Amino acid sequence: MKSLAILAAGAALIASPLAAQQADPIAQVEAQQERTQRVAQQIWDFAELGYLETRSSGLLIDELEGAGFSIRPGVAGIPTAFVAEWGDSGPVIGLLAEFDALPGITQSAQPTRDPVADKHAGHACGHNLFGAGSLSSAIAIRNWLEATGTPGRVRLYGTPAEEGGSGKVYMARAGLFDDADFVIDWHPADRNSAASRKSLANRSGKFRFRGVSAHAAGAPERGRSALDGVEAMNMMVNMMREHTSMDTRIHYVITSGGAAPNVVPDFAEVFYYVRHSDADEVRALWPRLEAAAQGAAMGTGTDVDWEIIHGNNPTLPLESLQTMMDAKLRQLEPIAYTAEELAWAGTIRDSLGEDAPALAQAQEVEDYAVLTGYGSTDVGDVSRAVPTVSVRTATWVPGTAAHSWQAVAASGHSYGAKGTQQAAKAMILAAVELYTNPQLREQAKAEFIAERGEDYVYESLLGDREPPLDYRQ
Numbered sequence: 001m002k003s004l005a006i007l008a009a010g011a012a013l014i015a016s017p018l019a020a021q022q023a024d025p026i027a028q029v030e031a032q033q034e035r036t037q038r039v040a041q042q043i044w045d046f047a048e049l050g051y052l053e054t055r056s057s058g059l060l061i062d063e064l065e066g067a068g069f070s071i072r073p074g075v076a077g078i079p080t081a082f083v084a085e086w087g088d089s090g091p092v093i094g095l096l097a098e099f100d101a102l103p104g105i106t107q108s109a110q111p112t113r114d115p116v117a118d119k120h121a122g123h124a125c126g127h128n129l130f131g132a133g134s135l136s137s138a139i140a141i142r143n144w145l146e147a148t149g150t151p152g153r154v155r156l157y158g159t160p161a162e163e164g165g166s167g168k169v170y171m172a173r174a175g176l177f178d179d180a181d182f183v184i185d186w187h188p189a190d191r192n193s194a195a196s197r198k199s200l201a202n203r204s205g206k207f208r209f210r211g212v213s214a215h216a217a218g219a220p221e222r223g224r225s226a227l228d229g230v231e232a233m234n235m236m237v238n239m240m241r242e243h244t245s246m247d248t249r250i251h252y253v254i255t256s257g258g259a260a261p262n263v264v265p266d267f268a269e270v271f272y273y274v275r276h277s278d279a280d281e282v283r284a285l286w287p288r289l290e291a292a293a294q295g296a297a298m299g300t301g302t303d304v305d306w307e308i309i310h311g312n313n314p315t316l317p318l319e320s321l322q323t324m325m326d327a328k329l330r331q332l333e334p335i336a337y338t339a340e341e342l343a344w345a346g347t348i349r350d351s352l353g354e355d356a357p358a359l360a361q362a363q364e365v366e367d368y369a370v371l372t373g374y375g376s377t378d379v380g381d382v383s384r385a386v387p388t389v390s391v392r393t394a395t396w397v398p399g400t401a402a403h404s405w406q407a408v409a410a411s412g413h414s415y416g417a418k419g420t421q422q423a424a425k426a427m428i429l430a431a432v433e434l435y436t437n438p439q440l441r442e443q444a445k446a447e448f449i450a451e452r453g454e455d456y457v458y459e460s461l462l463g464d465r466e467p468p469l470d471y472r473q
Contacts, residue, residue: 022147025140025428026332029421032136036424037417039063040132044412047101047121049472050161053080056099056128057158060084060135064156067139076174078467081167082158083176086142090151091441093431094183094386095138096379098162099131103472107408111347115405122408125163126188129395129411129420133186137424141431152435155180159378161471164204166310168378169460170467177385181441182321182434185379186423188411189392190357190400193366194326194426196317197390200249201279202376203286203311203461206271207233207293211302213266223264224301227257230268232296233304237272240288248285249275249374271309275376279313279461309468311461313380316451319370320444321389321430326368328429329391334363335422341415348397348406356399362419363394375402384458387448391426395419 022028043056057080061071069084101121108114116122123129138156145152157176161167177183209230214223234252241250252272258265272289276282290306297304337345342359349356382388395416400406410416434441 022143025144025432026425028140028144029136029424029428032140032424033421035063035139036132036136036420037414039135040128040417040420041412043099043128043131044123047119047123048099049103049121050100050163050165050167051078051080051467051469052472053099053160056131057082057160060097060099060131060156060158063135064138067142069142069156075176076170076467078160078167078170078469080158080160081171084138084156084158085153087145087153090153091181091435092153092155092179093141093434094155094157094177094180095134095427096157096159096168096183096185096382097131097134098127098159100127100161100163100165102163102403105403105405105408107405109409109412111344111409112351113405123411124403124405124408126395126407126411126416127162129188129416130186133420133423134427136421137427140424140428144428144432145435150435154431162378164310165468165471166312166378166462167467169310169312169381169462172381172385172458173460177382180386182444183382183386183388184427184430185382185388185390186427187390187392188395188416188419190394190396190398191361191366191392192329192364192394192422193392194322194329194390195366195368196319196322196370197315198277198317198372199315199380200247200275200277200374200376201282201312201314201380201461202273202275203282204271204273204309205289205306206255206269206309207304207306208269209267209297209302209304211264211266211300214264216262216264220264225264226268226302227265228300229296229302229304230254230257230270232300233270233293236292236296237289240292244285245276245281247277248281249273275374277314277372282461308462308465309471312376312378313384313461315377315380315390316383316388318387318389318444318447318451320440320447321387323368324433324440325389325391325426325430326365328433329365329426331429332422332425335394335418337415337418341418344413345397345415348409349399351406352397352399359398361394361398381460384452384456387444389430391423393419393423393426
């Protein structure tokens with residue numbers, strides 16, 4: 001009789017509204033709404049550059065420790081990188097969390113152009129939302145695992161310096177993803193999509209020319225202009241563009257070119273990116289840049305050296321996982337905006353031109369497609385270490401470009417936080433499916449091996465260099 005009473009009590013507990021809510025993954029994410037908006041706003045206010053995100057990383061760690069996660073800080077030789085984990089058995093599912101800002105672009109949360117004078121960086125790619133959404137989803141997954149008794153471990157990877165620093169590449173190179181079963185990734189966007197999206201491989205480097213300074217008018221024959229070296233290299237690389245394949249993207253900025261026209265500059269620097277859909281093509285193009293730099297130095301009487309700053313492999317999307325994520329995204333109720341948020345978004349839309357999409361697009365899900373994008377991300381290296389699934393949600397007003405002031409504004413507004421919650425919901429639904437569907441796990445892992453190749457050996461595009469912790473200083 002006593003055992004029957006215990007069973008009855010257990011059944012009553014399971015049937016209670018509280019227990020039902022705890023077992024509902026969407027309810028678990030909705031319970032994190034305040035955390036999502038608060039953390040996103042704090043990281044937006046910090047606006048810290050790559051490898052310098054001490055407060056942003058510390059905030060995420062504090063939140064995770066408070067939720068019972070164990071923390072491994074400073075992994076892969078990066079002070080702001082970390083791995084947080086909860087659980088001790090079952091499939092290991094990781095979530096990625098970015099949190100670095102971009103230099104040179106600032107904006108308040110106002111819907112009209114309003115640079116912030118005392119800031120030198122802004123979240124123009126929405127990584128404050130990225131970090132907050134992944135945090136909330138990870139905690140919701142942890143709570144769901146505990147409430148349902150489902151075997152599983154959940155990890156949050158704190159991944160710094162995505163913008164040109166390749167933080168995840170160093171983490172992949174250190175083997176931090178090798179014992180994970182799956183990784184879930186998301187990114188802020190102006191639309192909702194789980195498209196199977198392949199990115200471009202990318203390598204960047206700084207080419208530094210050194211010459212001899214002199215008075216540009218009084219003794220020009222004694223000078224050897226480092227800036228001439230940079231300009232000669234740029235001219236040769238621009239001519240080289242005609243003789244590369246269609247997928248190639250090469251772009252640069254002169255990061256140092258002298259301080260006064262009447263002083264022959266003895267130092268100049270140019271920062272190059274090379275992209276292609278095939279990592280081997282990037283490897284083949286890079287020596288041509290080096291040769292152009294050497295020729296430019298020879299022709300201008302200067303010296304040159306260079307440093308590879310970052311390198312990313314293309315993403316490896318898996319149809320089995322992306323179609324699953326697409327289905328989960330379509331299960332969600334459309335994002336509900338207040339009248340104030342819609343008015344704010346309307347003003348942003350006015351700044352995007354007459355051809356900007358309708359605001360309603362933010363409440364729709366794009367048709368599933370297989371795409372090649374022209375951006376690059378260090379998620380590519382993660383996706384070659386472990387099966388990875390990605391989703392994008394509408395955190396920005398439809399028509400907004402990444403790396404714009406409009407993206408900064410939305411990333412600091414409740415409009416962006418609502419799209420972030422949508423991402424957290426899609427991620428927890430995908431995680432629940434992976435924890436509970438062994439057939440899907442087997443199918444995705446088989447596809448992963450087939451797509452990557454059974455003889456695949458990981459090779460990063462940045463070689464054996466140490467993380468460039470000072471690249472933004």
